[in-house]
Amino acid sequence: MKGVSFARLIHAKPIQFASPYCIGLRRTTMHYMAKQTMTIRIEPDVRSSLDAVAAATDRDRTWVVNEALKAYLETYQWQIEHIQQGVREANAGKFAPASEVKRVIARLRRK
Numbered sequence: 430m431k432g433v434s435f436a437r438l439i440h441a442k443p444i445q446f447a448s449p450y451c452i453g454l455r456r457t458t459m460h461y462m463a464k465q466t467m468t469i470r471i472e473p474d475v476r477s478s479l480d481a482v483a484a485a486t487d488r489d490r491t492w493v494v495n496e497a498l499k500a501y502l503e504t505y506q507w508q509i510e511h512i513q514q515g516v517r518e519a520n521a522g523k524f525a526p527a528s529e530v531k532r533v534i535a536r537l538r539r540k
Contacts, residue, residue: 471479483493525533 479490479493483490486493
């Protein structure tokens with residue numbers, strides 16, 4: 430494969446042919462965002478769990494940590510946005526009547 434860099438070769442996907450003796454490669458383009466290094470301290474059991482997830486998903490620790498942080502941040506950003514919306518509504522005087530609050534609490538107690 431004259432003129433093909435190793436970096437391009439490792440990002441190639443196999444092409445399926447009718448004959449099991451034919452192998453072809455199709456180059457795919459992968460985009461990477463700039464990354465920054467961050468050092469953290471974690472407890473040994475968290476490290477073990479992280480390693481187990483990485484092994485089970487056939488990914489490296491960095492990928493698992495990034496996915497976990499994205500999910501965590503998405504959840505808490507949603508929560509913060511809804512809390513802020515509730516505060517804005519409260520500041521604007523938009524409250525539920527006491528009867529509605531009692532009805533909802535009674536319904537939740539039955540569950």
